[in-house]
Amino acid sequence: MNNFVSMKTMTQAEISHLIKRTDWFASSKDADQSTGKKRFVTNLFYEPSTRTKLSFEVAEKRLGFEVIDFQVDHSSVVKGESVYDTAKTIASIGAEAVVIRHPQENAVQELAEQLDIPVINAGDGAGEHPTQSLLDLYTMYKEFRNFKDLNVLIAGDIVHSRVARSNAYALRTLGANVSFASKPEWQDHSLDFPYVDLDDAIETADVVMLLRIQSERHQDAENDGKDTYLQQYGLTVEREGRMKKEAIIMHPAPVNRNVEIADELVECERSRIFKQMEYGVYARMAVLDHLLNWEEEQQYGDHYQTLYARVNQF
Template identity: 60%
Template sequence: MKHFVTMKDQSEADILQLVIKADCISKHGAVPFQSPFFAANLFFEPSTRTKMSFVVAERKLGIEPLDFAADSSSVTKGESIYDTARTFESIGANVIVLRHQQENIASQLADSISIPVINAGDGTGEHPTQSLLDLVTIYQEFQQFKGVKVVIAGDIKHSRVARSNAYALSTLGADVYLTGMEEWQDDTLPYPYLPIDEATEIADVFMLLRIQHERHQDHVSFQQESYLEQYGLTLAREAKMKRDAIIMHPAPVNRGVEIDTRLVECERSRIFKQMQNGVAARMAVIDTLLNQGGTFHEKTTNKRQAIIG
């Protein structure tokens, strides 16, 4: 694996290897690189969890983060993303972490430079490292993916998280379902839509999404105060969930909109566990790209083969 920009084309074996490696790192830590490495974190969109977890992941691996602020960079003078990335490559960066509002920009950049590119979110395209940390969280809960019923709920049309998770989960054998208001459904995703009440009752994993206001070009009319009752996870719906079902959310959470605020940190919730797993997941990706799995390669390969059978 040279780059990590999409979940759509990843094989089951490659995804499982990353999941198990991240799980091992979360439990045992990782061996830092001995050689000096630098990571260029090119974030053109606001971010808390993704950016900071990449910084923590890099430092834990002994990698020096090269900070970047678009509003104080040569981008303001008209420099292209390609030239910005090539600049960091030229001064010694070993990996590019890119977050940008333009869909497919990470894939385009990966085709143009020689160092690894990690997609940290590209518009409404994909968010593969968020998907990976979600997969790790599900794996820690169920120890498998085949037959696990995962419902992705909310603003499907504008969510890169929904897209990456749907691709990866179906590749791993999970049963993927979607639910949400009709105007925000995405017909390009070949997964069935369910009414919200049916979806909460069948789910082993109920994965909520926030409303992506910043990506809405079509101004759909809806009342935010009634969204929870119509399309969100209320206390009444949570009470009808399976006994061992879990709640997930990529965050930031709009409490009281897509989920009742009393459920954000309830016993079922794995929302903050997802955040915790974000560091290990990003360490696993960086280690694989720079070291081709050397840190935990033998251990994770053996465990992955046992799971595949």
């Protein structure tokens, strides 16, 4: 694995390895790691971000990497410089990896095919968001320790959700049962997963993952029916009361409280929303460490054997 751009093409062994690696960083009392070698990475964010950008920065610094500051509004991007030329420039001056978020679907994949350094997808339009998926998978792993036949219900704005895509692909690879619930106009039938009735599926789901209404991607952004959305398609207190005792609630955030989910459920006992954010640092550490320290891992195998347990299939 030279880049990390899509969950759709990853094998069960590759995903399992990264989950185990995330677990080591989350469990270790000495998770801040550095090989002692000065390494530079940069984060190219062409779209706004709080959780993803900040957790990448924390992950990079905990690994001992130097983060090259990049701000789109104060760069040659405003002069018309292409994504490739920007990334190539950054690689030429010493960056060893590029983390990129871009509004255009497939832009990250194209960049990965052009650069000689690792490219990490931090979200590409309505395409994929693989590091968000990894932290979501780890959240489920911590809860259930196994994915086979796990019932995962993803509910909300499916057609605009890169999170839904990455999670659906990865969970199917790991053996979980994935279903979608959505208002008809937000369904994406190019995805080969069943659509179910939310009120029926809520009672058998092990994981209920709500998705943010992405008004910025809607052509009719002013009329998303937010006043009635919670009652028709969101997680109300009544629906939560019919969930299985051990089932958990997830959301990639930011959360529109009282739209996708009732406000009182965001931090309820079965909610893992803020745990997901915590695990995001460890998941991104796992990806960065794997891509940038792979040579050291091969060269110093005995050392890394003490850091990472052997990967077993889930």
